[in-house]
Amino acid sequence: MGKATGFMEYKREVPKERPPKERINDWLEFKNKFSEKAAKIQGARCMECGIPFCHSGLDIGGMVSGCPVNNLIPEWNDLIYKGKWEEAVKRLLKTNNFPEFTGRVCPAPCEGSCTVGLNDPAVTIKANEYQIIEKAFAEGWIQPEPPEKRTGKSAAVVGSGPAGLAAADQLNKLGHKVTVYERQDRIGGLLVYGIPNMKLDKKKVLKRRLKIMEAEGIEFITETEIGKDLSLAELQGGFDAVVLTGGATKARDLEVPGREADGVHFAVDYLKANTKHILGDQNEDYISAQDKDVIVIGGGDTGTDCVATAIRQGAKSVNQFEIMPKSPSERQPDNPWPEWSKTLKVDYGQEEAIELFGSDPREFLIMTEEILTEEAEGQKIVSGVKTVKINWERNDENRFVPIEQPGTEKIWSADLILIAMGFLGPEETIIEKAGLEQDQRSNIDAEYGDFKTNIDGVFAAGDMRRGQSLIVNAIDEGRKAAAEIDQYLS
The missing domain is CATH 1.10.1060.10 (Alpha-helical ferredoxin)
Structure with a gap:
């Protein structure tokens, strides 16, 4: 104490x-x-x-x-x-x-x-x-510490987000030869392209850790997608064990009229393109919010990151739509300690919007009905958003559903719309081609604790196994999966 x-x-x-x-x-x-x-x-x-x-x-x-x-x-x-x-x-x-x-x-x-x-x-x-x-x-207390002895066993880690890096780090410390495969051009997964630089500095903080891991003997291979550039079977042929940590990267889409218009983007694509731009890449996919009216659809951390990014790019205005009700300012009786407190939090992006525009950018209990468009040079481009206020009520099956409130329709001006509605699960390229079994939520079916898939010698951990979650949960799963893989290799 x-x-x-x-x-x-x-x-x-x-x-x-x-x-x-x-x-x-x-x-x-x-x-x-x-x-x-x-x-x-x-x-x-x-x-x-x-x-x-x-x-x-x-x-x-x-x-x-x-x-x-x-x-x-x-x-x-x-x-x-x-x-x-x-x-x-x-x-x-x-x-x-x-x-x-x-x-x-x-x-x-x-x-x-x-x-x-x-x-x-x-x-x-x-x-x-x-x-x-x-x-x-x-x-200077953090220095590379390569293992004194190697076991002669090898493991491939597919995906270099927090789960993959944690699994690789643990397996390497145990003396196994570890190679990490990443389909992007940089190592880090969510850490490099999912989190903006103002929250996690890529050159200082992420690169610092990756240099240590390389010095300890971990090999990193970028721009190689397992299931496309290299099959899982081929990977198994070169390693004694494989752990799949590719994340839950299938974004939830917004199915409304006008969705296909130019100026509508997934938040993850927007944030990735901006990070590449900051890191000095010549990036054709760069999306700028400069002098634009920006609508962010989604109220989670990713939505907040979009708000903060748009502000730094010079947006004319930023609004953030949240379909859920506004959380209370104080912990409620049905949310007792030590549960996570479901109270209203003003994150860094909202703080910045309040400072710049004078009000919280969030609108609660609001649903997008249509993306409005106009023609420009034969192409549909975004011009606005039509919304309606909703309440959550129980239906005949006792499930909460959104009920539109008559007379609450509103038109919002918009030049850029960012969809930050979360993720549905892992992308299925490797899953389908390798014959990996999935659970009811489309994640790779592997029990927490042993992390084994239906294919011998292949394990799964992190968001690819559990669905979208916290970085700290991904690190936990990577560590525990490494312990199970070590037992398997032994």
């Missing part, structure tokens, strides 16, 4: 972020670190819980409660309070391969189940994690 009475003496404080007016002018990370003195005080707020729910990683009410990788949070909070930073990073790395990623982009379900949070604001677990790993890099 930290200081015995720290949670009573100190209030929660978080590092100040760069001001919105400043950060919208660049693509640099907007988060800052604590001072070491401030971090020590926040570590002191961690109390000696009888049961530290923060690292439980339980599924409560269909949502994760506590840390899925079971970070030893009270231990490293105590260590930073005592100034034992090198020991703190050792404890942190015992459970998390990439705290520099989760310390930046994880929504921190650990904080939602913090015991202090029963009565006061939770311990700043995420900020403490970020502080520990960045101090470790700054001090």
